[in-house]
Amino acid sequence: MVASVAHEIKNPAACISCNFEFLDSYYENLMAVLVAYEAEVTEESTKIKQLKEEEDFDFILEDLPKIIKSIGTASDRLTETLGSLHNFSHLDEAKPTLSDINECIDSTLIILHNRIKYSIEVIKNYGDLPLINCYSGQLSQVFMNIISNAIEALGDKMAEQKKASRAWQPQIKITTEILETADTEFVAIRIADNGPGIPLEIQEQIFDMFFTTKPVGKGTGLGLAISNQIVTKKHGGQLLLSSHPDTGTEFQIILPIFG
Ligand SMILES: Nc1ncnc2c1ncn2[C@@H]1O[C@H](COP(=O)(O)OP(=O)(O)O)[C@@H](O)[C@H]1O
Ligand SMILES: [Mg+2]
Structure with a gap:
């Protein structure tokens, strides 16, 4: 039972943890571009200003790194737990x-x-x-x-x-x-x-x-x-x-x- 559940979860968990690495590094790359961009473009058009307001841009900037971090922690935990379940799945070894x-x-x-x-x-x-x-x-x-x-x-x-x-x-x-x-x-x-x-x-x-x-x-x-x-x-x-x-x-x- 434990072994089959662990097996079922293994692939999606591996997918999450593997893609999370990309998500995390792409996010940092995007942020680097954004910061550089904002430093160069001092005058924002009204359209951009309005869009930022509508989309809650400042809040997203603040919240996104926290969300990414907590997904990372959860993903690590999932991988860890699966490793542990693996130990238990050898009960009749x-x-x-x-x-x-x-x-x-x-x-x-x-x-x-x-x-x-x-x-x-x-x-x-x-x-x-x-x-x-x-x-x-x-x-x-x-x-x-x-x-x-x-x-x-x-x-x-x-x-x-x-x-x-x-x-x-x-x-x-x-x-x-x-x-x-x-x-x-x-x-x-x-x-x-x-x-x-x-x-x-x-x-x-x-x-x-x-x-x-x-x-x-x-x-x-x-x-x-x-x-x-x-x-x-x-x-x-x-x-x-x-x-x-x-x-x-x-x-x-x-x-x-x-x-
Ligand atoms: N660390 C402990 N501290 C106090 N009592 C314990 C401890 N470990 C075991 N016991 C006692 O030993 C009994 C038998 O334990 P166990 O065989 O694991 O059965 P169960 O936990 O289902 O009662 C427990 O009911 C408890 O009275
Ligand atoms: Mg007991």
């Missing part, structure tokens, strides 16, 4: 491929942009990682599940803090680094939030299929169960939890580097 984990996380953040917006501060602390032989679409799914949970947990705490009129800055901190042991190297990805934490009594259960504390229709209880499968079974890695009500929750994904 048969073979692992060499992938950049930091890039996978960034793609996930772009997809979640609307839910993160400006209310949550995202602190990225990326290490210099080698390419990892992995199922990148599935790992993106893992990042998606864990970051979504963090956003939801932070949302809950935000509502609570607001009620108590306390100032508190919701944060998601993402760290990636290489861990070395005597004979192997691992990549560690830590995703931490300063949300409400997970009560000790349920910490054992959160990786169970269908375990959720969220209302019907909101939680499926599948996110962590699937993530755990992908990390352990598909990648021979580990998904670790550390959580405390005072500090929040941290999930750590550990992946062996092979290949």
